[in-house]
Amino acid sequence: MIASETTTPTNFIRKIIDEDLAQHKTKGRVHTRFPPEPNGYLHIGHAKSICLNFGLASEYGGKCNLRFDDTNPDKEEKEYVEAIKQDVSWLGYDWQGRECYSSDYFEQLYDYAADLIKQGKAYVDSMSADEIREYRGSLTQSGQDSPYRDRSVDENMDLFERMRKGEFKDGEHVLRARIDMASANISLRDPVIYRIKKASHHRTGDEWNIYPLYDFTHCLSDAIEHITHSICTLEFEDNRALYDWVIDNLDTPSTPHQYEFARLNLDYTVLSKRKLIELVTEGHVSGWDDPRMPTLSAIRRRGYTAKAIRDFCERIGVTKNDTRIDMSVLENSLREDLDKQTPRVMAVLRPLRVVIDNYPDDMEEQLEAANHPNDPNMGNRKLDFAKVIYIERDDFMEEPVKKFFRLSPGKEVRLRYAYFITCNEVIKDADSGDVIELHCSYDPDSRGGNSPDGRKVKGTLHWVSERHAIKAEVRLYDRLFSKANPDKGDGDWKQFLNPESVEILTDCLLEPGLRHAKAEDRFQFERLGYFCADKKDWSSDKPVFNRTVTLRDSWKKIKAS
């Protein structure tokens, strides 16, 4: 067999589907669902699940529903459903109108519960939450039956109906599945399936006084939607027994099955909704879309592309291994996409003034520059050049260390697309001793940056003309945490928040063409990295760019060694 084009890597779920299809278990159908609870914003971990569920559906010519798992009115809000829909769309997936809500099935779910009661497989328990916990036993000790476990069907029905009508207070009664208090699997010890909660729901308002719990709701929602493969994360493995119990004991329109995969863990960040909410509400970040956050809205604002995220999700694979992915994998996917599609541009973040003494005072030139060195289709642009320019402070060293081949006294470098210049004089601040200006001379024969006589220069610098440049604010982002796994270890995870996760530079200078950029436009600032015009704060009067990711930097490695 001949090795062929890049194929999507296989995984255990694809194999299960292949087998099911081969055995006609699902009548040839593949129907998945992405089931977020609308109680927070989606993050990169959800992206893994979205790509898996929607990806599988499209590969197998099936369907994937977007289902909001909204059974807990205390925590869920409309704001989140809108944000979630936007994020899924942005990632590039389409639920084709199948926007589902568990809350749409409340009436059916109630009937299913009543059915269980009539079969003697569910009962109303009137113990307190504390008592129920005590009776549940422990990991090593089996539970005990509730004194209410043997109520009659009639009494249970009566009580359950009255729970619905609102005759009782929160917590007074619950409905439990009657399974096995001695089960080694704790989720089978008569799990609570309905609780009284007199809270207003974002969709059903005050219609309900009782709400079903996850284990009862999810499997039945899957069955109602004819989901074939219900894919969730590993922590639900134990719950699968209950999932199957409910499906087995009720007359459902279909018999879905649950499969579990390992959730994503990423270095130097946290991916738990609870913790992300905390970062937002405690003000450690500016909001859900603070570009340092791992949420999809933040990542997008920072300049990540949907394609890069999809590529990343494909590369990391789908297994049951508890893993932690190195940031470099994500960044590699990102750079690969950005490198191809991003126009190059020059920007000086920390400007150092350079006067070219032998360049005529009033002369100005327009020099030709490629928008992408490897893609002529992206065209060219003109760069303004004049006697006074700025270069990056980092590109000058008065006393160069070994292997530093940028500018230093007496050394010659190339200004990209412009001229060779040689540094003749260093001007310092009288008080601080800081270098504040350089005087250089240029070689007119090197126009365009070409070597007039074959002479080599080791460094090429980016620059911008003082007279023409526009000012900008640039926000430099770094990892949110200074520890690879802030979740692990002793103490508060927030103590590992990286105090240098953002640096705001307000005196940056851009080549003038950038004035016409629009919010969310992406560029490569040559030699620095990829930058994105901020979605919220950008204006042509006051440009604001976010650094999406730096370029790979082998100089940094050399310098460090």
Next chain:
RNA sequence: UGGGGUGUAGCCAAGUGGUUAAGGCACGGGGUUUUGAUCCCCGGACGCCCAGGUUCGAAUCCUGGCACCCCAGCCA
């Protein structure tokens, strides 16, 4: 002292008894280069958590260990 899972290179991950244990990221070396970028070559397990066993042959099968993750919400 219960139950459910997982262990292949620094990080992911193919592999399902039989050629030198895929591939990606990271790392190191070299080449091209007007971005120390991109791109292109080359390099890494003598070994598959450990110990026994079965077999002509084991990462793959068996037995026994060990390590790590999840479960005792009226959260999902």
